Amino acid sequence: MQFDLQAFLDxxxxxxxxxxxxxxxxxxxxxxxxxxxxxxxxxxxxxxDGAALLLCVKAQVEAECARCLEPLHRNYDFQRxxxxxxQDVEDPDFELPCSKKGCLDLEExxxxxxxxxxxxxLLCSPDCQGLCPVCGKKKAAGCTCRPADSAAPxxxxxxxxxxxxx
Numbered sequence: 001m002q003f004d005l006q007a008f009l010d011x012x013x014x015x016x017x018x019x020x021x022x023x024x025x026x027x028x029x030x031x032x033x034x035x036x037x038x039x040x041x042x043x044x045x046x047x048x049d050g051a052a053l054l055l056c057v058k059a060q061v062e063a064e065c066a067r068c069l070e071p072l073h074r075n076y077d078f079q080r081x082x083x084x085x086x087q088d089v090e091d092p093d094f095e096l097p098c099s100k101k102g103c104l105d106l107e108e109x110x111x112x113x114x115x116x117x118x119x120x121x122l123l124c125s126p127d128c129q130g131l132c133p134v135c136g137k138k139k140a141a142g143c144t145c146r147p148a149d150s151a152a153p154x155x156x157x158x159x160x161x162x163x164x165x166x
Contacts, residue, residue: 006102008044009051009086016044022107024114032063032118035073040110050085057110063122067130068138078117 021037038059056079097108129139137143
């Protein structure tokens with residue numbers, strides 16, 4: 001969805017509001033995916049020196065726990081505010097995803113904000129112990145292996161380290 005930010009900055013006298021859903025089909029999220037289309041509300045309000053933009057996003061995320069690989073679901077509900085002046089749109093370092101003609105790509109903006117909002121490491125619980133390196137079971141599910149049960153170091157030259165730790 002495109003919003004003509006340049007035209008809004010030049011001519012707007014009344015606020016603009018839009019509600020849209022986006023599934024971000026081309027998005028490459030590392031470590032998670034959207035469980036359903038993200039529900040988004042966007043508004044732009046003229047100000048004395050530009051515009052105040054507000055983006056509200058509600059998204060459901062699916063992923064695997066980084067430690068135990070169990071599926072997890074998280075809901076994210078956040079908003080971002082931006083103040084934009086006419087000269088900002090022409091700035092090559094402008095932080096919002098705008099085309100050279102001044103059109104703001106709202107789906108790309110949602111994608112960027114989700115990247116910042118969702119942690120790179122997702123856990124099923126803060127105290128997740130993960131999987132046992134010996135038997136592969138969840139440690140919290142009753143794994144009884146002890147570190148001494150593990151095999152010798154993969155490289156025999158490192159066996160001296162195992163003796164030092166004993």
